[in-house]
Amino acid sequence: MHMQFVQNVPFFSIMLCMICGIVSAMLPSRVAKWVTVALGGIVAALNLWLTFFLAGYGQSYVYLMGHFPAPWGNEIRAGILESVLAVCFSVILMLSMLGGMSKFEEQVHHGKQNLVCVMLDLVLAAMMAMLYTNDLFTGYVFIEIMTLAACALIMSRQNGRTLVSAIRYMIMSLLGSGLTLLGITMTYNVTGHLLMENIQETFAKLHATGQYQLPITVIVGLFFVGLGIKSALYPFHTWLPDAYGYSTPTASAVLSSIISKAYIFLLIKIFYRVIGIQIVMENQVLTLAFAFGIVGMMMGSIDAIFSHDLRRMVAFSSVAQIGYIYAGLGLGVHVGYAAAIFHMVMHAFAKSALFMSASALADASGNSKRFSDLRGAGFRHPAAGVCFTIASMSLVGVPVLGGFVAKMYLSDAAITAGGARMWIMLAALAVSTLLNVLYLMKTVVTLYRPAREGFSAPAVKRSWRTEIALWGFVAANVLVGLLADPLMQAIRSGLVMFD
Amino acid sequence: MLTVIMEHLEELVAVLLFAIGFTTLLLNRNIIKKIIGFNIMDTAIYLFLTSVGYIEGRTAPILVDGITDASHYINPIPSGLVLTGIVVSVSVSALMLSLTVRLYRRYHTLNIDHITMLMKGEDD
Numbered sequence: 334m335h336m337q338f339v340q341n342v343p344f345f346s347i348m349l350c351m352i353c354g355i356v357s358a359m360l361p362s363r364v365a366k367w368v369t370v371a372l373g374g375i376v377a378a379l380n381l382w383l384t385f386f387l388a389g390y391g392q393s394y395v396y397l398m399g400h401f402p403a404p405w406g407n408e409i410r411a412g413i414l415e416s417v418l419a420v421c422f423s424v425i426l427m428l429s430m431l432g433g434m435s436k437f438e439e440q441v442h443h444g445k446q447n448l449v450c451v452m453l454d455l456v457l458a459a460m461m462a463m464l465y466t467n468d469l470f471t472g473y474v475f476i477e478i479m480t481l482a483a484c485a486l487i488m489s490r491q492n493g494r495t496l497v498s499a500i501r502y503m504i505m506s507l508l509g510s511g512l513t514l515l516g517i518t519m520t521y522n523v524t525g526h527l528l529m530e531n532i533q534e535t536f537a538k539l540h541a542t543g544q545y546q547l548p549i550t551v552i553v554g555l556f557f558v559g560l561g562i563k564s565a566l567y568p569f570h571t572w573l574p575d576a577y578g579y580s581t582p583t584a585s586a587v588l589s590s591i592i593s594k595a596y597i598f599l600l601i602k603i604f605y606r607v608i609g610i611q612i613v614m615e616n617q618v619l620t621l622a623f624a625f626g627i628v629g630m631m632m633g634s635i636d637a638i639f640s641h642d643l644r645r646m647v648a649f650s651s652v653a654q655i656g657y658i659y660a661g662l663g664l665g666v667h668v669g670y671a672a673a674i675f676h677m678v679m680h681a682f683a684k685s686a687l688f689m690s691a692s693a694l695a696d697a698s699g700n701s702k703r704f705s706d707l708r709g710a711g712f713r714h715p716a717a718g719v720c721f722t723i724a725s726m727s728l729v730g731v732p733v734l735g736g737f738v739a740k741m742y743l744s745d746a747a748i749t750a751g752g753a754r755m756w757i758m759l760a761a762l763a764v765s766t767l768l769n770v771l772y773l774m775k776t777v778v779t780l781y782r783p784a785r786e787g788f789s790a791p792a793v794k795r796s797w798r799t800e801i802a803l804w805g806f807v808a809a810n811v812l813v814g815l816l817a818d819p820l821m822q823a824i825r826s827g828l829v830m831f832d
Numbered sequence: 833m834l835t836v837i838m839e840h841l842e843e844l845v846a847v848l849l850f851a852i853g854f855t856t857l858l859l860n861r862n863i864i865k866k867i868i869g870f871n872i873m874d875t876a877i878y879l880f881l882t883s884v885g886y887i888e889g890r891t892a893p894i895l896v897d898g899i900t901d902a903s904h905y906i907n908p909i910p911s912g913l914v915l916t917g918i919v920v921s922v923s924v925s926a927l928m929l930s931l932t933v934r935l936y937r938r939y940h941t942l943n944i945d946h947i948t949m950l951m952k953g954e955d956d
Contacts (some may be wrong), residue, residue, distance in 0.1 A: 377951070392906045470913060481927055488931075493938065493951040499946070500931050504866060507924065508857055511873045514917065515850065518877055522884050 340394060343411045343465040344417065346376045350458030354451045362446035366434055367780050369450045372826030373427025376457065380389040380419040384823070393830040395467065395733035404531045410467035414674070414827020417820065418598065419464055421678050424809065425590050425685050426457050432689040432802025433583030435794075436696075440490040440581050441810045449489045452482040453587065460591055463599050466583035469517050469527050469607060472599055476513065476563070480506045483592045484509025486584040487576045498575035505572055509562035516555030520607065523548055529606040540612050549608070553618045557665055561622070564596040566659055574640075582692035585644065586685035588821060589651045596678050597658055601670060604662075605831040614665045623754060627761045629656025634768035643707065644694060647687045650728065653765060654680045659734040660758060661743050664750040667828065672742035674813050674824050675817075679727065679735035681811050686724035686806035693717035693799055694780065699791045704779055706788060714793055716803040718780050725773040737811035740766065742821070842883030849876035851906050867925060874921040878914045885910025903940045 335619050353372045357365040387393070393412030410528070430437075430453060441449055459479035480503070487499040521527060523545055524535035532617030539545050562569040577585045604613045613619065633653030640646045658680070697714035698706045711718030727734035740762060747758035813820065837844060849872055855871025885908060893905035932942065939947045 470916070474916060474920065477924065481923065482929060484931075493954045496931070496935055496938065497947055497951045500863065500928070500935060503928055503931065504857060504923075507873075507928075508854065508871050510853060511850075511857075511877070513868070513876050514874070515880075518881050518913075521881075521910070521913070 339383055339386045340396060340411070341670065342379045342417075343409050343419075343461070344396060344398070346379055346423075346461045347409075347458055347465065349376065349661050350454050350461060354454035354458060357447050357450045357454055362443070362448055362450070365447035365450040366430065366437070369430045369453050370427055370434075372454060372457065373423045373425075373430065376461070377420050377423040377427065380416050380423065383411065384413060384416040384420060387416055388823070389410065403528050404526055407471060408467040408528060409465045410529075411465055412827050412830035413823050414830070415464040417680070417823045417827065418674075419461060421456060421681060422460050422591050422594070425681055426453065426587060428802045428805045428809070429586035429590070429685050429689065432589070432806070433581055433586065433692070434798050435796040436582050437489075437693060442491065445489075449486065449584075451516055452485045452489070453583070455479075455482040456486070456587060456591060460595050463595050467529050467606075469520065469529060469532065469603075472603075473510075473514060473517055474595070476599070479511060479592055479595060480510065480563070483588060486588060487580050487801050489584050490579070490581045492579060494575045494579040498572050501572035502576055505569055506563055509529050509559045509569075512555045512559030512562070512781045513595070514559075516559060517554050519548060519552050519555070523552070529602075532607050533609050536607075536609050536612060540609070549612065550616055550618065553608060553613055553616050554621075555621055556600060557618050560596045560600040560603075561625065561659070563821060564593040564600075565652065565655055566625050567632055567652060567656055568625070570629075570655075570733075574636075574645050574648045577643040577651065577688070578642065582688050585648070585688040585692075589648070589688065590681040590685040593651070593655065594681050597655075597677060598674075601662065601674065602831070605670075605828065610667070610670075610832070618800075619663050619665045621663075623665075623757075626656045626658070626660030626663050627757060629653060630660060630761050631656075631768070633683075634765050634772070635821070638768065638772045641703070643691045643704070643776070644688070645774070647684070647691055650687075650769070650773070651680075651684055653769070654684065656729070657739075657743065657765075660761065661746060664746050664754055664758065666746055666750045668742070668749050669746035671740065671821065671824050671828055672746045674737040674828075675735075675821055678740045678820065679813050682806070682809045683724040683727045686720050686803075686810055687728075689799075689806060690717040690720035690724065690803060693803065694721060697791075697793045704776070705777050705785050707776070708782045709780075709784035711777075716800050716807075720803040720807050721780065722777050723807050725777050725813065727810050729769045729773055733811075733814050735810065735817065738814060738817040738821075787806075843880060846876045846880035846883065849873070849879065852876075861943050861945055863928075863935065863944055866944075867928050867932070870928070871921065871925060874917065878917055879909045881914050881917075885914075 353368055357368055398407040408481040455478060459475040462475040463472060484499050484503050487502055488495050524532045526532045565573045577589055604610055630653050633649050633656055637646045637649035640649055658673045658676050663671045693714050694710040694717045698710045727736040730737045730740045743760055744759055747755045853869045853873025853876055857866050860866050890906045893908045935947055939950045
């Protein structure tokens with residue numbers, strides 16, 4: 334078929350983000366902030382266009398970078414799953430920047446605000462590249478770009494906590510990158526290719542003849558542990574609460590919703606497109622992913638219940654939600670992967686909404702993070718109250734909202750998987766939903782109780798940018814629930830295109 | 833056994849170095865030593881890549897004397913990957929070192945446990 338203009342969108346998205354990043358380094362900060370917001374909007378619109386094209390086109394396509402065809406050149410590949418995720422993540426970036434802008438001006442050193450915008454642009458560039466690249470090593474380079482940008486984002490608000498969590502994040506992340514790079518190196522040694530299709534073909538041949546079984550298991554393990562560490566899977570999450578809890582709201586939202594999800598998506602892509610999902614599903618490494626995921630689901634929620642600070646609670650809840658995603662991957666069935674990706678999208682929208690509204694609610698309570706001071710905050714800042722409530726309800730799994738649909742698909746996948754995994758997954762889902770209710774709904778009730786006696790609420794500085802973003806998040810979270818069917822359809826056909 | 837070791841000497845050394853670097857980065861409490869460990873770990877991967885990318889008796893793929901037969905040259909991609917990897921690890925090291933400077937100015941120690949303790953005492 335003749336190349337159509339819309340097929341340039343993946344390449345344009347990556348380049349646009351890079352160019353905005355370079356230009357923002359020289360722009361005054363008040364312009365750079367709006368450039369980042371506009372970038373999120375434009376990339377979202379472009380990818381929406383591509384999504385409609387791909388829905389009609391019905392298959393994925395490959396886009397040559399440079400003039401060398403496979404197996405030599407570098408390629409971009411776009412399917413409907415990638416374009417849908419690109420829309421979701423760029424909308425989240427736009428809303429997070431818009432909503433966090435007034436806090437951003439307060440908390441980030443004045444001369445460095447535009448540099449933080451550069452980092453946000455780079456995060457989006459890396460996200461787009463990880464979504465669309467068809468080359469394993471390009472994936473690695475953008476993993477590192479994202480790590481560096483994430484580290485700078487954690488430090489965007491400078492205090493002791495963020496500095497220490499930045500170095501702890503870097504240490505953990507570098508261990509993860511090292512293992513991933515070793516995995517890529519071994520993959521290249523075994524197969525002699527870097528383009529995903531070529532590697533997969535070779536792996537399939539080796540698998541059929543039974544050669545290199547041990548190296549292939551080691552490779553699957555390296556990718557899983559490496560990218561698992563980077564996406565804050567349960568035992569590797571120690572840096573997370575401080576990083577998410579003490580940085581700017583924009584940084585927390587982007588870190589939890591975009592950056593950790595990028596690594597998970599890359600892992601899924603490697604499973605499907607590099608190693609071949611059949612080989613992965615026969616592998617014992619998935620049991621490990623399942624076990625880590627289940628433990629994370631429990632421990633994250635328990636930590637969240639015992640945290641005394643609103644934003645740390647929201648941060649610990651991320652650990653639990655990442656656990657859900659890995660447990661879904663570990664089920665070892667195709668529907669489990671679709672459910673995990675749906676959960677990833679739902680959680681991305683809900684968690685960024687929670688971080689944004691938690692910061693507004695804390696502001697409306699004299700910047701106190703104590704739960705008793707939060708009483709009545711839902712009345713003092715209505716938009717933030719509604720946003721927090723909707724996002725919490727989604728995470729808990731109130732019907733119609735996205736979280737309910739995600740949990741339904743995860744249980745469905747568990748039943749498809751059958752056996753011991755089914756019972757463990759269903760029990761874990763039930764228990765962790767109860768735990769979610771315990772801490773999230775308790776907070777929602779606190780928000781709408783009359784204020785503590787003798788508590789004088791500070792005057793709230795209303796910022797129209799925050800209001801718009803909060804309502805935007807409310808709409809996005811409701812839409813994920815309402816559009817669950819077409820979204821799931823796109824994810825399923827995207828996964829089929831992966832093969 | 834010995835012949836296997838001799839045949840794969842570079843790879844064995846690389847794996848050993850990777851393990852040393854990895855454990856140093858993970859377990860050593862001194863931030864500077866952690867950074868050194870990170871560099872050892874990455875260098876091990878470069879050694880691994882270069883050693884499998886090099887075939888004895890062949891040369892870099894630059895046309896000299898008009899020899900176009902591919903069996904005369906090595907595959908340039910592993911060397912290219914090593915170069916890219918070096919660029920990445922240099923920038924990561926630079927960022928880590930600048931973070932370390934920040935932390936040292938604030939807490940006057942390089943031990944990550946002490947730093948964490950001092951940080952917790954700061955605001956609680």
